[in-house]
Amino acid sequence: MNAPLPPNLAxxxxxxxxxxxxxxxxxxxxxxxxxLLWQRExxxxxxxxxxxxxxxxxxxxxxxxxxxxxxxxxxxxxxxxVPVVARGAGTGLSGGALPHAMGVTxxxxxxxxxxxxxxxxxxxxxxxxxxxxxxxxxAAPFGxxxxxxxxxQIACTIGGNVAExxxxxxxxxxxxxxxxxxxxxxxxxxxxPVCFGSEALDAPGLDLLPLIVGSEGMLAVILEVTVKxxxxxxxxxxxxxxxxxxxxxxxxxxxxxxxxxxxxxLEMMDKPMTAAVEDYVHAGYDLDAAAILLxxxxxxxxxxxxxxxxxxxxxxxxxxTRMEVSKDEAQRLKFWSGRKNAFPASGRISPDYMCxxxxxxxxxxxDILLAIQGMEQKYGLKCCNVFHAGDGNxxxxxxxxxxxxxxxxxxxxxxxxxxxxxVALGGTVTGEHGVGVEKLSSMCVQxxxxxxxxxxxVKRAFDAGGGLNPGKVIPTLQRCxxxxxxxxxxxxxxxxxxxxx
Amino acid sequence: xxxxxxxxxxxxxxxxxxxxxxIRGGGTKAFxxxxxxxxxPAAALDVTPLAGISSYEPSELVVTxxxxxxxxxxxxxxxxxxxxxxxxxxRFDDPANSGGPGGTVGxxxxxxxxxxxxAALGGVRDYVLGATMLNGRAELLSFGGQVMxxxxxxxxxxxxxGSMGILGVICxxxxxxxPVAPATLTLRLEMDAAAAIRRVNExxxxxxxxxxxxxxxxxxxxxxAGAVAAVRAAAATMGxxxxxxxxxxxxxxxxxxxxxxxxxxxxxxxxxxxALWRISVPATTPPLALSGxxxxxxxxxxxxxxxxxxxxxxxxxxxAVGGHAVLFRGKDKSAGAFAPLAPPLxxxxxxxxxxxxxxxxxxxxxxxPGL
Numbered sequence: 001m002n003a004p005l006p007p008n009l010a011x012x013x014x015x016x017x018x019x020x021x022x023x024x025x026x027x028x029x030x031x032x033x034x035x036l037l038w039q040r041e042x043x044x045x046x047x048x049x050x051x052x053x054x055x056x057x058x059x060x061x062x063x064x065x066x067x068x069x070x071x072x073x074x075x076x077x078x079x080x081x082v083p084v085v086a087r088g089a090g091t092g093l094s095g096g097a098l099p100h101a102m103g104v105t106x107x108x109x110x111x112x113x114x115x116x117x118x119x120x121x122x123x124x125x126x127x128x129x130x131x132x133x134x135x136x137x138x139a140a141p142f143g144x145x146x147x148x149x150x151x152x153q154i155a156c157t158i159g160g161n162v163a164e165x166x167x168x169x170x171x172x173x174x175x176x177x178x179x180x181x182x183x184x185x186x187x188x189x190x191x192x193p194v195c196f197g198s199e200a201l202d203a204p205g206l207d208l209l210p211l212i213v214g215s216e217g218m219l220a221v222i223l224e225v226t227v228k229x230x231x232x233x234x235x236x237x238x239x240x241x242x243x244x245x246x247x248x249x250x251x252x253x254x255x256x257x258x259x260x261x262x263x264x265x266l267e268m269m270d271k272p273m274t275a276a277v278e279d280y281v282h283a284g285y286d287l288d289a290a291a292i293l294l295x296x297x298x299x300x301x302x303x304x305x306x307x308x309x310x311x312x313x314x315x316x317x318x319x320x321t322r323m324e325v326s327k328d329e330a331q332r333l334k335f336w337s338g339r340k341n342a343f344p345a346s347g348r349i350s351p352d353y354m355c356x357x358x359x360x361x362x363x364x365x366x367d368i369l370l371a372i373q374g375m376e377q378k379y380g381l382k383c384c385n386v387f388h389a390g391d392g393n394x395x396x397x398x399x400x401x402x403x404x405x406x407x408x409x410x411x412x413x414x415x416x417x418x419x420x421x422x423v424a425l426g427g428t429v430t431g432e433h434g435v436g437v438e439k440l441s442s443m444c445v446q447x448x449x450x451x452x453x454x455x456x457x458v459k460r461a462f463d464a465g466g467g468l469n470p471g472k473v474i475p476t477l478q479r480c481x482x483x484x485x486x487x488x489x490x491x492x493x494x495x496x497x498x499x500x501x
Numbered sequence: 502x503x504x505x506x507x508x509x510x511x512x513x514x515x516x517x518x519x520x521x522x523x524i525r526g527g528g529t530k531a532f533x534x535x536x537x538x539x540x541x542p543a544a545a546l547d548v549t550p551l552a553g554i555s556s557y558e559p560s561e562l563v564v565t566x567x568x569x570x571x572x573x574x575x576x577x578x579x580x581x582x583x584x585x586x587x588x589x590x591x592r593f594d595d596p597a598n599s600g601g602p603g604g605t606v607g608x609x610x611x612x613x614x615x616x617x618x619x620a621a622l623g624g625v626r627d628y629v630l631g632a633t634m635l636n637g638r639a640e641l642l643s644f645g646g647q648v649m650x651x652x653x654x655x656x657x658x659x660x661x662x663g664s665m666g667i668l669g670v671i672c673x674x675x676x677x678x679x680p681v682a683p684a685t686l687t688l689r690l691e692m693d694a695a696a697a698i699r700r701v702n703e704x705x706x707x708x709x710x711x712x713x714x715x716x717x718x719x720x721x722x723x724x725x726a727g728a729v730a731a732v733r734a735a736a737a738t739m740g741x742x743x744x745x746x747x748x749x750x751x752x753x754x755x756x757x758x759x760x761x762x763x764x765x766x767x768x769x770x771x772x773x774x775x776a777l778w779r780i781s782v783p784a785t786t787p788p789l790a791l792s793g794x795x796x797x798x799x800x801x802x803x804x805x806x807x808x809x810x811x812x813x814x815x816x817x818x819x820x821a822v823g824g825h826a827v828l829f830r831g832k833d834k835s836a837g838a839f840a841p842l843a844p845p846l847x848x849x850x851x852x853x854x855x856x857x858x859x860x861x862x863x864x865x866x867x868x869x870p871g872l
Contacts, residue, residue: 120702121785144706165652176650178659179627194845199783200824201619201802202663204840205850205869207626210659214652231708254560260583260680300708302730359648361561391649431650439653446653450640454857458655461852473654 012101019102020059023082027062027104030072037061046105049090049097050152053354053402054437058085058099065110067187067223074191074221077104083470084189086217088129088160091152093355094436096164096216096472103470108159111223114138122229123182123199128159128222132166135227144229147174150432151340159222165214167432169265169339172390173298174230176432178213183226189463199226211458216434217469219462233298236264237308238332241315242289242322246270249291250365252318253389256295257362259314261307265296266390267339270369273346273384273397277338280345285338286322293320293389294339296332342386342397350382350399354411358422359431362392371421372396379414381407393431394422420445423488435473443473444480448487452480504550504569505641508670511546512639512862521865522546524666526569526605529593530612534665536834538866548607551672554578556647562678563630563647568607568671575606584678588624589616592758607671613663616757617713617724620705620784620799626662628677634661635670637858647675665868668857682726684733685712687749688741690721694788697721698801702785705800709735715756716797717763724753756798763796767807768830770794776831778815780804782824789818805829812836842869 024038037043038060048055059082064070077084083103090097099105111127114134118124119142124135132153136145149168150156156166162184165177174180183197197209212219243249249268256263269277269285269292278285285292295315297307308325315323326332338345346353360368369385376383382399396418400411419429419442429435429442443452455474459466475483515522521543525531537543551569559582566575572592579585590609595601610632615624631645634657645651645658661671692700697716701723704711710727723741725732736743744752755761759768767777780789784801793808806815812828813836819826825840842850847869854861854872866872 118785119706120699121783122702122706142706143708165656167650171650175623175627178656179623188845192845194849195843196846198781198823198825200781201624201784201799202613202781202825204825204827205842205846206660206668206853207613207663208660208846208849210626210656214656219655231706233708257562258560260683262679299728300731300734302734303728306728306730359646359650361558361563361648363558363561388650393648393650426646427648428646428651428653430653431648432652434652435654443653448642451642451644452654454636454640454642454657455655457856458657458853461856462849464852 016059016102019082022080023060023104026076026080027060027073030076031062031064031069035063035065035069037063046087046090046099046107049087049092049095051093051095051098051436051438054095054098056099056101058105059102061105061107063107063110070106070221070223071187071191071193073104073106074187074189078190078465078467081465081467083467084221085469086159086163086221088157088163089131089155091156092160092164092436093357093433094430094438096434096436096469098437100470106221109157111159115224117142119144121199123226124229125224125226126158127224129157132156132158132161139229140232143232145232146227147180147230148177151343158225158227162213162222162225163215163217164432164434167388167393169267169388171388172266173262173264178210180228181209181213181225182228184209184212184222185224186220186222188220189465189467194220214434216436216473218459218473219468221468233264235301235304236296236298236332237304238265238326238335239295239308239311239315240285240324240335241293241295241320242286243291243293243319244289244321245319246291246369247366248319249293250363250369252293252315252320253362253365255314255318256311259310261310261314263295263311263390264298265294267294268292268365268387268389269339269342270385272382273342273386274338276349276384277342277345280348281337281341283334283338289321294335339386342384342395346384346397346399350401352402353397353399354415356394356396356398356415356418357430357433358419358427359391359393360422360425360427362389364425364427365389365392368394368422368425372418375414375417379410381410381414383414388431391431392427416442420485420488437472440475440479441483443475444483445485445488449477449480452477504552505672508546508548508551508672509635509639509641512635512637512670515544515862516637516639516860519860520544522862524548524611524670524864526608527571527601527603528595528597529604530608532830533612533838534867535838535870538870541861541865543865546670548670549605555673559584561647563675564678565647565673565675566606567673568605570606571602572604572606572609573602579678583681585681586628586676587618587622587679588628589618589757590614590625591616606674610662610671610674611664611666617715617753617798620714620802621712624662626659629659629662629674630677631675632658632661632671633673634668635672637669637860637862641672645675649677666864667854667868667872669863682712684729685724685726686732686736687744687752688723688725688736688739689744690723690741691719692721693719694795694797698785698787698797701800704739709739711735713753714798714800717795722752724749763794763805766794767805770807771830771832774832775807775809776833777829778806778808779827779829780806780815780819780824781827782819782822786822786824791815791818816840837870839868
């Protein structure tokens with residue numbers, strides 16, 4: 001059930017054509033002619049999201065322009081039993097918006113209006129297709145901004161951010177999408193209006209926002225989001241610190257937190273990554289360092305001066321071999337330019353790369369890096385590493401050539417090994433990119449049969465028929481049985497004899 | 502582990518005999534929530550034997566605690582390392598055991614109540630990173646984890662915050678903690694409620710270390726917390742009279758734990774037949790024209806009202822501005838403690854209860870009547 005139906009068999013092709021004709025007939029009266037695409041050349045752009053290794057042609061693509069049209073499409077699909085895959089900008093990195101072979105891809109890009117910015121309440125109410133950065137741009141005249149800043153923020157939409165619970169480089173201090181969303185308005189699988197959260201700080205009943213945020217389009221279709229805006233700090237400065245040893249850099253991260261400092265950003269790059277980005281952006285990175293830390297402080301000028309002094313003390317105490325503090329905004333942005341361009345820089349030195357996204361407890365940073373070095377030998381592939389070190393979120397970029405089937409295979413094994421090692425170190429298979437289709441198998445390692453069954457029951461509570469984005473996020477029992485790896489017991493309650501009933 | 506095994510056995514037995522369980526920690530919030538369902542008499546499930554801090558690493562900003570651990574014990578352990586629970590959960594007294602050990606961490610999460618810093622720093626659910634729970638099938642399940650960023654599967658652990666125990670027993674929870682701010686300062690200003698709500702929100706839109714606010718009877722009290730330089734600079738621009746630190750600390754603790762003058766008066770009025778309401782509204786909502794004594798917290802987003810006005814009047818007034826009213830304390834809860842749910846949400850709640858607790862073992866009716 002998790003894998004998209006293989007449309008290569010003749011009988012599948014005939015069945016697909018029949019269902020396509022049925023869906024087109026049902027949806028045509030509901031949408032303007034230009035808002036329904038089913039010819040191959042029109043639907044090809046929707047065959048994948050940011051995870052291009054997985055592709056699937058949708059049955060058809062609907063591009064509704066009004067909420068009434070979205071509701072009508074959902075009602076019709078529900079009646080016909082046609083799956084619906086909601087899609088924002090398609091920048092997701094885990095295949096969450098991968099089409100369903102027998103389903104409608106519901107593109108919500110027409111919902112791109114900022115409904116209201118309430119300066120006094122510091123909130124913005126925006127349609128789901130508004131880009132992340134556009135919110136901050138609209139709030140800028142009031143000295144406010146929207147804090148979560150995933151690296152795709154120029155293109156990704158708020159609806160997609162809510163679906164994935166997106167992070168960014170400032171999460172440690174400012175939180176994830178969940179912490180910055182007040183209210184989500186949308187439609188159930190039956191096309192019925194529903195609202196989660198409130199413009200007040202709480203709402204009656206269970207707090208369902210944490211389920212909706214990060215649900216990868218499987219529980220409801222999001223139409224409108226009310227987010228918190230926060231005052232723009234007067235000043236931000238960044239320290240670039242070099243370390244001659246990975247372990248020292250990892251320990252420095254722990255030392256910063258132990259000193260009671262929550263920096264606005266705390267990022268790490270290893271030596272191969274630094275070399276790749278320096279060649280790309282020429283930011284003046286220390287190419288001799290085993291690891292580089294970028295550590296940002298923001299606030300009032302006095303506050304930043306105080307915090308930078310404390311940070312320099314801690315970092316030099318932790319064995320930094322070189323430290324430089326940004327003198328002005330231009331230099332601060334230059335320090336960040338390499339980190340923010342880590343992905344394209346990797347694209348320049350390798351035909352393809354696969355970006356992993358696990359999270360581990362901060363104290364295990366050096367352990368995972370050393371484990372990844374061992375895996376480079378084992379799988380015969382190179383890996384560059386960038387980390388949101390402050391919150392332990394790793395982005396190892398495995399370099400490979402997708403045209404070489406054996407390299408692709410080794411890359412997939414390498415990636416799964418990183419994820420499963422992260423779980424064994426007390427972490428999680430995905431910090432901010434989502435499970436989608438990419439990490440379905442790894443979910444078998446992180447969660448027990450009973451835990452996965454409980455999540456499937458949550459899905460059924462919102463969507464009994466499984467109409468919304470079926471086959472994503474929660475692997476089936478059968479898939480986990482075929483994958484054949486054991487669930488790694490999490491150390492929460494150390495009662496192994498009670499782990500399974 | 503005997504404590505957990507004992508709890509598992511009780512849940513299995515309750516399920517087998519179709520009886521209900523009333524999950525009980527310190528018993529300090531027994532007054533809160535919907536009244537017990539007379540159709541479903543419940544036996545007490547004592548979770549206090551499941552106690553202890555499982556792991557605490559200050560440099561990870563994470564603490565993992567068993568559900569029956571006393572909140573006081575957790576806070577003491579954090580304070581020793583200069584850290585805290587930023588959402589300031591209230592510490593109520595157990596009326597049957599005044600001066601006793603107080604509430605538990607599981608109860609803190611299940612009730613989902615937060616104190617003065619809520620508007621600035623977030624609520625209980627914002628600090629939940631993971632949980633191990635026992636569902637109605639007596640299955641031990643772990644969701645979330647011990648790391649800051651985690652989007653693997655549905656975020657069930659955070660839904661437990663404020664769930665009033667209806668989904669299952671919170672056996673263990675991992676919480677994000679924060680360092681205690683290097684500097685705090687409390688200011689006192691005289692103004693009416695309308696001006697206080699307006700001013701606090703104006704300040705909220707500026708990069709100031711505003712951490713808590715409370716208005717009552719013509720006085721606005723503000724707490725600043727953050728870097729030494731930031732607090733000093735903010736105090737210089739905001740005006741008002743600086744409150745002496747010991748007096749300020751006592752004031753905020755009293756507010757947090759409902760022991761200050763307003764709440765003491767409200768409790769007396771509740772004994773006399775009035776009710777204490779918690780009205781949650783968008784922060785910038787102007788003062789609500791309702792009879793009774795009002796205390797405004799959270800930059801205007803939380804309004805405590807001690808009144809004898811009818812429930813419908815308060816519920817309608819809150820709903821009219823996009824909020825809701827909770828009957829927090831009152832002898833007569835026939836009007837319901839919580840506002841009713843909109844139809845699609847009521848349906849989802851029923852289905853979720855069925856998904857976690859198909860036999861209706863846990864805390865029947867405590868959050869939503871009939872569930």
